[in-house]
Amino acid sequence: MKRNILALIILTMLIAAGCSLADRPTTAPAAPSEAGSEAAAPEAAGLSADAAAIAQERGLSPDDITAALKVYQPTGVHDEYMIFASGGHSGQVLVIGVPSMRLLKVIGVFTPEPWQGWGYGVGNQVLDEGAINGRSIRWADTHHPALSETAGDYDGEWLFINDKANARVAVIDLRDFETKQLLKNPVVINDHGGTFVTPNTEYVIEGGQYAAPLGWAYESLDTYNDTYRGAVTFWKFDREAGRIDPDQSFLIELPPYWQDLCDSGKQVSEGWIFCNSLNAERATGGIEEGNPPFEAGASQGETDYMHLINLKKAEEVVQNGGTTEVNGFAVISLQTAIDEGILYMTPEPKSPHGVDITPNGQYMVVSGKLDPHVTVYSFAKMLETIEAEKWTTDDYGVPVLALDDLKEAQVELGLGPLHTQFDNQGYAYTSLFLDSAVARWSLGGEYADLHPEEPWQLVGKTSVHYNIGHLLAAEGDTVSPDGKYLVAMNKWSIDRFAPVGPLLPQNFQLLDIDNTGENMQLLYDMPIGIGEPHYAQMIKADKLEPWEVYPEVGWDPHTQAPSPDGVQIGEEKVERDGSEVEVFMTAVRSHFTPEHVEIEQGDHVIWHITNVEQALDATHGFSIPGYDINLSLEPGEAATFEFDAEEPGVFSYYCTEFCSALHLEMTGYLLIKPSGPTAMTTE
Amino acid sequence: MMATDKFQKIVGPRTPPEALAARRLRFLWPTLLFAAAAILLIISIFLPYWSLVLHAPQYPGGLVVNAYVNHLEGDVREIDGLNHYIGMRPLNEAAQLERTVSIFAIGALALLVVAAIFIHSPWAALLALPAVLLPGVFLADLYFWLNNFGQNLDPTAALSNSVEPFTPTILGEGLIGQFKTVAYADFGLILATIASLLILVGLYMQRRAYKPLLDTAEGEV
Numbered sequence: 001m002k003r004n005i006l007a008l009i010i011l012t013m014l015i016a017a018g019c020s021l022a023d024r025p026t027t028a029p030a031a032p033s034e035a036g037s038e039a040a041a042p043e044a045a046g047l048s049a050d051a052a053a054i055a056q057e058r059g060l061s062p063d064d065i066t067a068a069l070k071v072y073q074p075t076g077v078h079d080e081y082m083i084f085a086s087g088g089h090s091g092q093v094l095v096i097g098v099p100s101m102r103l104l105k106v107i108g109v110f111t112p113e114p115w116q117g118w119g120y121g122v123g124n125q126v127l128d129e130g131a132i133n134g135r136s137i138r139w140a141d142t143h144h145p146a147l148s149e150t151a152g153d154y155d156g157e158w159l160f161i162n163d164k165a166n167a168r169v170a171v172i173d174l175r176d177f178e179t180k181q182l183l184k185n186p187v188v189i190n191d192h193g194g195t196f197v198t199p200n201t202e203y204v205i206e207g208g209q210y211a212a213p214l215g216w217a218y219e220s221l222d223t224y225n226d227t228y229r230g231a232v233t234f235w236k237f238d239r240e241a242g243r244i245d246p247d248q249s250f251l252i253e254l255p256p257y258w259q260d261l262c263d264s265g266k267q268v269s270e271g272w273i274f275c276n277s278l279n280a281e282r283a284t285g286g287i288e289e290g291n292p293p294f295e296a297g298a299s300q301g302e303t304d305y306m307h308l309i310n311l312k313k314a315e316e317v318v319q320n321g322g323t324t325e326v327n328g329f330a331v332i333s334l335q336t337a338i339d340e341g342i343l344y345m346t347p348e349p350k351s352p353h354g355v356d357i358t359p360n361g362q363y364m365v366v367s368g369k370l371d372p373h374v375t376v377y378s379f380a381k382m383l384e385t386i387e388a389e390k391w392t393t394d395d396y397g398v399p400v401l402a403l404d405d406l407k408e409a410q411v412e413l414g415l416g417p418l419h420t421q422f423d424n425q426g427y428a429y430t431s432l433f434l435d436s437a438v439a440r441w442s443l444g445g446e447y448a449d450l451h452p453e454e455p456w457q458l459v460g461k462t463s464v465h466y467n468i469g470h471l472l473a474a475e476g477d478t479v480s481p482d483g484k485y486l487v488a489m490n491k492w493s494i495d496r497f498a499p500v501g502p503l504l505p506q507n508f509q510l511l512d513i514d515n516t517g518e519n520m521q522l523l524y525d526m527p528i529g530i531g532e533p534h535y536a537q538m539i540k541a542d543k544l545e546p547w548e549v550y551p552e553v554g555w556d557p558h559t560q561a562p563s564p565d566g567v568q569i570g571e572e573k574v575e576r577d578g579s580e581v582e583v584f585m586t587a588v589r590s591h592f593t594p595e596h597v598e599i600e601q602g603d604h605v606i607w608h609i610t611n612v613e614q615a616l617d618a619t620h621g622f623s624i625p626g627y628d629i630n631l632s633l634e635p636g637e638a639a640t641f642e643f644d645a646e647e648p649g650v651f652s653y654y655c656t657e658f659c660s661a662l663h664l665e666m667t668g669y670l671l672i673k674p675s676g677p678t679a680m681t682t683e
Numbered sequence: 684m685m686a687t688d689k690f691q692k693i694v695g696p697r698t699p700p701e702a703l704a705a706r707r708l709r710f711l712w713p714t715l716l717f718a719a720a721a722i723l724l725i726i727s728i729f730l731p732y733w734s735l736v737l738h739a740p741q742y743p744g745g746l747v748v749n750a751y752v753n754h755l756e757g758d759v760r761e762i763d764g765l766n767h768y769i770g771m772r773p774l775n776e777a778a779q780l781e782r783t784v785s786i787f788a789i790g791a792l793a794l795l796v797v798a799a800i801f802i803h804s805p806w807a808a809l810l811a812l813p814a815v816l817l818p819g820v821f822l823a824d825l826y827f828w829l830n831n832f833g834q835n836l837d838p839t840a841a842l843s844n845s846v847e848p849f850t851p852t853i854l855g856e857g858l859i860g861q862f863k864t865v866a867y868a869d870f871g872l873i874l875a876t877i878a879s880l881l882i883l884v885g886l887y888m889q890r891r892a893y894k895p896l897l898d899t900a901e902g903e904v
Binding site: 076588589590613614615661662665 | 743758760761764768841
């Protein structure tokens with residue numbers, strides 16, 4: 001009986017969906033049933049009794065059907081938005097389409113990625129930039145990607161991401177979705193609050209995390225208060241060069257409060273940077289010595305400190321030579337930051353994990369993860385208070401503005417509030433880790449007229465599964481958020497997917513936030529089985545203008561210019577200079593030229609290879625077995641790799657991308673002759 | 684005197700002012716038509732004469748080659764890449780002489796048509812004839828080269844066993860491997876054809892205008 005009622009409901013919905021079609025004979029009333037009328041586009045013509053039968057057979061509820069209709073993308077239809085997500089421990093960046101939640105690409109960043117040849121012949125020089133003290137570091141804990149911005153809005157040109165574990169920053173070019181630069185922070189050993197950009201991407205900001213002596217020095221923990229320091233780094237981005245310029249970059253020394261996430265001021269607050277912190281207690285742990293463990297020690301106080309940083313003043317100090325150097329890197333000392341009015345602080349409720357600036361730049365929103373509220377600070381009140389010089393100081397002499405002087409509102413949302421994003425309807429969205437929910441709440445001030453609710457109120461909550469960390473709304477951290485979609489980045493998936501052993505995937509859940517009011521429909525679950533992503537950003541797909549193929553045959557993706565070692569058809573050759581052999585090779589469907597390369601054991605080989613194709617998707621691979629070489633050569637790409645021919649033998653190199661019907665024939669022989677008469681004997 | 688006579692015979696009669704005043708349009712028409720034909724010919728140089736579209740599952744947008752009188756445009760590189768599997772020579776090796784002289788040749792044809800405006804005798808037809816024939820000559824040459832390329836495939840090519848020598852379709856649809864081909868006359872050739880028709884009509888109009896004058900002149904002699 002129940003089943004029949006369900007079927008009837010589904011059938012009614014489907015008919016309602018189809019009833020806007022003139023040619024569909026139906027007597028169903030044109031009631032605007034929420035899902036039905038939304039989906040009642042002419043494309044819905046295919047809905048039929050079959051669909052109802054399928055829905056019944058699969059046990060789909062009307063809500064399920066609505067959700068399916070909202071995310072399904074027919075073949076060939078591109079997604080409206082793109083997500084750039086941290087790949088967590090994978091050290092990579094994930095590119096995901098919205099609303100379909102299809103994984104489009106995994107960009108090799110800090111970690112070798114064999115499909116792209118990243119670290120197996122291409123990208124090696126970039127990966128080597130991430131070495132620390134000469135040791136190559138081939139994993140990363142990627143946390144916060146940041147799309148480049150123009151006037152506070154995503155411009156779709158560049159992407160940055162940090163590695164928390166090693167305090168490194170990467171620059172990715174969105175013309176070809178390839179990593180161009182890795183930088184190791186020479187002053188701090190780890191970071192967390194990166195990357196964030198200033199409204200015109202003048203700086204890429206890398207906030208700190210666990211305090212340590214600056215410059216990777218050694219000091220005893222007994223001297224923590226005096227010798228351990230926090231920091232925030234301002235990497236100067238040269239858009240023209242497509243690189244961060246360390247010589248123009250600087251760092252501000254901060255008290256050892258474990259600075260965490262940062263956000264740039266925008267619009268009225270442009271020129272200011274806000275960072276929270278979580279260990280104002282300056283706990284140093286030592287559970288094994290009877291001390292409170294960090295988790296308790298760092299959570300004793302009622303408040304921690306939000307750091308308010310005047311970037312304009314910091315820039316002046318740098319220009320006037322007011323910096324010192326640590327490991328060759330410009331540092332504004334804590335004392336200078338205090339003296340020059342660069343640094344202020346204000347208390348924030350308890351062990352916060354996010355500070356997010358509203359799109360108009362007027363409010364700073366902080367969630368104390370052990371406090372059920374979000375606290376909203378007024379930028380205008382902050383300026384007034386600084387102007388009035390109304391402050392106390394902390395142990396280091398940093399001016400501390402009173403919370404009450406800056407507070408605009410506090411909104412009780414639920415347990416474990418972490419991160420906040422915004423939409424175009426005057427709502428803010430905050431992730432609730434302990435509640436496993438997304439809270440929608442109403443903003444006040446000039447946002448109050450955009451939504452029907454009273455300002456500064458909880459509007460609704462939607463459960464997500466489970467333990468949500470960050471969330472992201474469409475362009476939800478820019479000056480002009482789009483609303484529409486929100487993704488909950490859940491740390492645990494528990495029972496959401498078929499079991500795959502004890503290590504479970506993360507769960508990205510897509511929510512529909514297009515309407516107003518309480519309801520935010522959960523649309524789709526996407527498992528992430530490659531690492532634990534932290535933050536992500538969602539950009540309108542039409543802002544991206546990636547190349548389809550490289551602009552010219554013989555292109556060097558690293559310099560984004562024609563390569564002097566690019567090889568054109570007819571220029572293929574093998575040259576020898578002493579024991580150095582240089583190979584100039586082309587790849588085209590379905591052959592390499594040359595197909596025989598004969599060298600001698602002990603030769604040093606410099607191998608240039610160009611994919612001379614210009615057809616979309618005509619990528620060739622190139623691998624040499626036994627020598628750990630595998631390239632991805634996209635159309636037009638020129639690559640160079642080097643190796644020492646240590647082992648003699650016959651090595652068949654071949655194309656590792658199924659390029660054509662004669663792909664298997666796309667091969668050749670590398671013949672390495674044994675050196676000396678006794679080098680190779682058969683037993 | 685004889686030479687002048689002959690010249691006058693070729694040039695044909697001049698229009699007497701009273702005849703021009705009486706039948707202005709009758710004398711204007713051939714001039715307009717020839718001029719229009721010459722202009723169309725010049726414009727056609729900048730447009731493709733013939734185009735070929737290859738459709739295959741892995742090329743959703745199709746592959747296109749546009750043949751102008753002096754060069755090829757479109758996905759020539761990709762088509763050459765595919766053609767090497769069946770042993771066909773690169774397309775740019777075809778009709779090199781024709782492509783080198785085409786601009787001058789068509790310019791000359793247009794000038795001859797313009798010259799025909801001033802030749803009021805039947806000799807005008809001879810001047811205009813090359814331009815009239817241009818579309819036919821283009822198609823004939825195209826056929827020659829397509830046939831030449833299609834019939835002379837490299838027997839050592841990768842797919843030579845599965846593709847017999849063939850003559851590609853010059854106009855209309857064809858099929859080669861997984862590719863459906865659609866070949867069609869493009870704007871340039873259409874303009875040249877219109878020019879041919881305009882010239883033919885112009886010649887008729889010119890005869891209609893000047894034959895009575897010629898007859899009268901001969902009568903006077």
